[in-house]
């Protein structure tokens with residue numbers, strides 16, 4: 001492979017010696033851990049690059065998916081939501097490219113180490129809750145969300161869709177630029193709160 005981060009990592013001269021993990025040594029994993037530290041710090045760059053893939057992807061909507069994402073984040077920001085929430089709003093549909101049949105799971109999984117359990121739940125379930133606004137037009141049950149009625153985050157997810165996600169398709173809306181949100185993405189993703197790979 002000769003593209004993106006693979007090429008970048010190829011610039012590192014030191015490599016582990018093993019051909020099977022069972023033969024790995026502490027010295028090998030010192031090299032690998034050093035690489036991981038650099039690679040993990042570059043996560044926001046990869047995320048922002050991937051988000052830009054949504055540009056030009058209209059899917060029949062009046063605005064493309066990048067503009068929808070920016071509108072959603074702008075609305076949340078204007079409404080006084082905190083930075084973690086705004087970043088979640090910005091990235092909630094980032095899975096549209098690879099998760100065509102389960103896009104909500106992708107953004108939720110990607111942000112899981114960096115956000116609260118509530119925000120993760122909103123991200124993960126927003127696809128079902130957003131369906132309240134259109135599932136009945138495509139032969140699905142708009143009340144699919146009802147199976148979660150009574151859950152502690154039900155109203156939070158309903159609000160995310162009502163106030164930000166379902167309203168963010170306005171081609172006349174003046175959303176903030178991706179540059180405006182970039183420092184927020186970097187701050188929120190600066191340090192994971194939970195991960196099986198947490199070191200130090």
Ligand SMILES: [Fe+2]
Nearest residue numbers: 092093126127
């Ligand atoms: Fe979505």
Ligand SMILES: [Fe+2]
Nearest residue numbers: 068092093165
């Ligand atoms: Fe959305």
